[in-house]
Amino acid sequence: MTLRVWRQAGPKALGQFKDYAAKDLNSNMSFLEMLDVVNDELTLKGEVPIAFAHDCREGICGTCSLTINGKPHGPGKGIATCQTYMRSFHDGDIIVVEPFRAAAFPLIKDLVVDRTSFDKIMQAxxxxxxxxxxxxxxxxxxxxxGVSDLAMDAAQCIGCGACVAACKNASAMLFVSAKVGHLGLLPQGQAERDRRVLAMVHTMDEEGFGNCTNQYECSAACPKTISHDFIARMNRDYLGATLRSAFQPEAASSDGGGA
Amino acid sequence: MNLVGSFFGSSIGRKIIMALTGVILIGFVVGHLVGNLQIFQHPDHINGYAQFLHQLGPLLWVARIGLIAAALLHIWAATVLTLENKRARGGDYGFKHTIQATFASRAMRWTGVIVLAFLVYHLAHFTLGVVQTETFKETAPLNHYVMQNDYRVAGFTVVKAGTDVANVHSMVILGFQHKVVALFYIVAVGLLSLHLLHGFNSLFQSLGLRNAKWSWLLHKAALALCVVYFLGNLAIPGAVLAGKLRPQTAKVAATAQR
Known part of the structure; x- marks a missing residue:
């Protein structure tokens, strides 16, 4: 099969698609293993191998990315790129491989993007x-x-960024709502619930992610099939937190009681 | 952040503005249609209804200003959100692929812009009388219509028999006798119905009320609303084009067609 891969030497360099013939493949290889094979060949030929992000290769770390034929993590549903196997494709296919594209995910090299913006949202x-x-x-x-199960659904988010990559607006609402929803459902998360949703949404906006237009491409691309119901939950939380933070009285001793 | 800043300055705040103004606008278009369907009754009904609305005086202006504000906020939020979304997207994909986004959702921007253009024409047509001036309700001969019966709202007589009112009934029918105008109306309300399909579904999501447990019902309700809304709107120009609705007197029609 032919791989049509986005090659870009660095953040400022001009990128372009380049075709590579992927030979000697096994249908049980994962997509990343296939890239390893192609890279071996490139290395032997003295060419620069294709840079791509990967780590655990078992679908739980959120490091692997790749937009394969226009869909983040490839054709499967609820599967990350590392667990997408070559049997999902046919001999002679042209597979278009691109990085996760979003202004908030600046490209580092080839197929690797910088997802630090997600870390900043988490820190918020x-x-x-x-x-x-x-x-x-x-x-x-x-x-x-029932509540703990629902929280677990949200907690499955591996923070890969497929939701952002799939969204035509590069919105991070599914990611943020999964984090807000997961902690907001559990008793341990209640004390900081309002502060959390306000701060995380604020940071999400600051990092330059887009806005939700309720098309639900995010949940369809999510390797953990996190539901966009969490976005509705976050919207409700945000509305409540905004009103509460505006009208809740402040204690007279809010300076900590010191003189 | 203060309350106003949170709503106008944040992504979710603007979505909430979008949803709330959407509720107001949906309420208006549905009410507007229901009121206008009185055209299928005796001319007393729609003419009396129009007179009643005008008699509201300052109240009518409160409603108008409210609606204009809602429409402007809706357009403002849509514009700001869209510009941000374009900036956030960064580069486009070489391989374009849509997983499940509906046609209605992807057409929102275009349906919205065309509906806005239609709205401007609609106001120029039936409210301000800038186009088709010869059949405008404030131009002779359509500026006189004598009510034959009382017009009642909730049991109260609001326009008495014998009152001289504008002939909205004839204005609308004569307006739609122009095929191009009628077809433009039909296409525009069709696009508006498509806009409402995604909009009605979306507002529940943006306000945080939707979830998978009842979203199937919401979707069916949205679809039903849009189909009924479209058919209701199709009925008026459709009936005029089909020759089922005619101006109430031959004299008025003859004068207007001159």
Missing amino acids: GGFITARAGSAPEANAAPVPK
Whole structure:
């Protein structure tokens, strides 16, 4: 088969598609293994191998990316590129491989983009400020099964950025809503719930992601099939948090009580 | 951030503005259609209805200003969001592919712009009388219509029999006797219905009310609303084109066609 790969030497360099013949493939190879084979050949020929991001290769780290024939992570549903196998393609196919494109994901080289903007959103509120120490008694904070399952659906987000890549507006709403939803559903996340959604959305906007137009390409491309229902949940949370933060009274001792 | 800043300055805030102004505009277009369907009744009904609306005086202006504000905010939010989205997208993909975005959702910008153009024409046509001036309700002979019966709203007589009112009934019918005008109306309301299909679905998502448990019902309701809305709007110019709706007196028609 023919690979039509986006080659770009660096962030400022001009990029273009280049065709490579991918030979000696096994249908059970993963897409990344296929790229390894192509890169071996390029290396032997003295050419610069194709740069692509990868790490665990078992679909849980969120490092691999690639937009394959226009869809992030390739043709499968709920599957990351690393677990997309060559049996999903046919002999003689032309496969177009591009980086995840978004202004907030600047390109580093070839198929590798910089997803630091996601880290910044996480730093803005994707955590709970908890005492670090021995684990608390599990039954002290009861969580209904349905709620914990729903939180787990959101917690599956591996932060790969496929939602941004698939969205015609390069919106990060699915990613942010998964993080907001996951912590917002659980009792441990309640104390910082309002502050979290306001801060994460603010950082998302600052990082230059687009806005949701409710087309749901994100959830269809998500390798963890995270539902866009979480976006609705986040919108509701944001509305509530905005109103509460505007009208909630501040304690007189908000300076900490010091003189 | 203060409240105004949060709504006007943030991505989700603007989406909420989009949704809330959308609710107002949907409410208006549906109410507008229901009111206008009175054209199928005796001319007293739509003429009395128009007179009643004009009698509201300052209240009518409150409604008008509210609607204009909603429309302007809707357009402002759409423009700002679209420009941001274009900037955020960065480069385009070499291989274009859509997974599940609906046609209605992808056509929003174009349906919106065409509906806006239609709105301008519509106001120039039936409200301001800039086009088709010879059959405008404030131009003779259509500026006189004597009510034959009382026009009632919620049981109260608001326009008495014998009142001299504008002949909206004839204005609309004579307006739609021009085929190009009627077809433009039909195409525009068709695009508006398509716009509403995605808009109605979307507003529930933007306000955080939609989820997978009942979204099938929401989608069916949106589809039903749009189909009924389109058919209702099609009925008026359609009936005129088919010759089923005629101006109430031959004399008026003859004068207008002169």
